[in-house]
Amino acid sequence: MTKIRAAITGIHAYVPDYILTNEELAAMVDTTDDWIITRTGIRERHILKGKGKGTSDMGAEAVKGLLEKTNTHPDEIDLLICATVTPDMQFPATANIIADKAGIKNAFHFDMNAACSGQIYALTTAAMYIESGLYKKVLFVGADKMSSIVDYTDRTTCVIFGDAGAAILLEPTTEDVGIIDSMHHSDGIGRIHLHQKAGGSVKPASHETVDDREHYIYQEGQAVFKFAVSRMADVSVEMMKKHHIEPEDLAWLVPHQANLRIIEATARRMGLDKDQVMINIQRYGNTTSATIPLCLWEWEDKLRKGDNIILSAFGGGFTWGAIYLKWAYNGKNHK
Ligand code: UT7
Numbered sequence: 349m350t351k352i353r354a355a356i357t358g359i360h361a362y363v364p365d366y367i368l369t370n371e372e373l374a375a376m377v378d379t380t381d382d383w384i385i386t387r388t389g390i391r392e393r394h395i396l397k398g399k400g401k402g403t404s405d406m407g408a409e410a411v412k413g414l415l416e417k418t419n420t421h422p423d424e425i426d427l428l429i430c431a432t433v434t435p436d437m438q439f440p441a442t443a444n445i446i447a448d449k450a451g452i453k454n455a456f457h458f459d460m461n462a463a464c465s466g467q468i469y470a471l472t473t474a475a476m477y478i479e480s481g482l483y484k485k486v487l488f489v490g491a492d493k494m495s496s497i498v499d500y501t502d503r504t505t506c507v508i509f510g511d512a513g514a515a516i517l518l519e520p521t522t523e524d525v526g527i528i529d530s531m532h533h534s535d536g537i538g539r540i541h542l543h544q545k546a547g548g549s550v551k552p553a554s555h556e557t558v559d560d561r562e563h564y565i566y567q568e569g570q571a572v573f574k575f576a577v578s579r580m581a582d583v584s585v586e587m588m589k590k591h592h593i594e595p596e597d598l599a600w601l602v603p604h605q606a607n608l609r610i611i612e613a614t615a616r617r618m619g620l621d622k623d624q625v626m627i628n629i630q631r632y633g634n635t636t637s638a639t640i641p642l643c644l645w646e647w648e649d650k651l652r653k654g655d656n657i658i659l660s661a662f663g664g665g666f667t668w669g670a671i672y673l674k675w676a677y678n679g680k681n682h683k
Contacts, residue, residue, distance in 0.1 A: 389608025393510025464663025
């Protein structure tokens with residue numbers, strides 16, 4: 349029997365208009381443009397402004413643009429999976445809200461939370477519903493309004509994160525393209541280094557948790573950095589070895605955009621040149637669940653059918669992993 353693979357057949361993203369620059373942050377906390385660029389590679393990030401605006405608004409804009417671009421009617425969508433750590437509310441799932449806002453009526457929808465790796469976990473899960481033969485059109489949405497959980501008095505985290513939403517359409521193919529393999533890992537011990545202290549069942553919201561600023565991201569940067577560098581590189585190299593991919597065979601590494609130094613270290617371990625790595629952290633910062641699709645969206649016009657691509661991520665949990673895929677269509681500007 350011919351194997352069915354899940355191919356990415358379209359991608360779109362939504363980035364809010366407001367740009368928060370390093371200079372503006374330097375006026376808010378004790379930091380400098382030079383420190384932020386040297387330690388993270390980030391120059392600016394986009395922030396979603398407006399009362400009542402949440403993660404679903406960015407996700408829905410990305411989905412609506414994607415449906416239009418791929419000439420897909422909302423009724424054709426079978427399933428929508430949203431990866432996010434900043435859901436509109438504890439429940440219902442943000443995926444439900446995105447689907448409603450985008451006019452999707454015939455699908456079921458759910459959220460996945462694996463912090464920054466949620467994007468690759470969700471993409472793999474979405475692909476499996478296609479590979480099983482169950483569904484024909486599945487949407488993966490990666491969206492986060494990180495500004496809703498960033499403490500803008502904490503210089504160690506507020507310089508890092510930005511807001512964005514992105515959506516990917518997956519469809520079946522029997523050609524030699526699509527998602528070929530995925531490797532995912534988790535280690536719950538990492539929760540001590542990166543988490544949000546209050547607002548969950550262990551510590552529900554109270555006056556005290558608000559006074560103690562416990563509804564924001566807590567991160568021990570150096571500890572997370574060490575794990576991220578080794579785990580992201582290990583899993584990416586393992587994927588190359590398993591599929592006998594030499595550095596020159598790889599068109600693109602699409603790494604989670606958490607820190608330019610982590611990206612460069614991963615690329616070095618994989619033996620890649622700079623021009624094989626998608627990097628846009630300088631303009632968006634770390635958008636958590638949206639970083640990888642945001643890169644693919646920006647590079648879409650340059651991609652060619654058959655391009656070998658590795659997606660690689662690391663995030664809170666800890667969670668990490670990689671996906672190996674062959675791109676399924678020619679971009680407008682491919683050479
Ligand atoms: O996406 C999810 C996974 N997350 C990650 O992968 C993030 C991993 N970690 C990192 O990217 C980096 O650890 C950070 C960017 C968060 C921090 O960079 P670092 O090079 O590890 O800095 P550090 O935490 O070791 O801090 C060095 C110094 C400290 O001062 P002292 O103790 O040496 O006097 C910090 O207080 O830099 C200070 N510092 C700052 N200075 C100016 C921390 N943040 C800032 C800041 N501006 N914004």
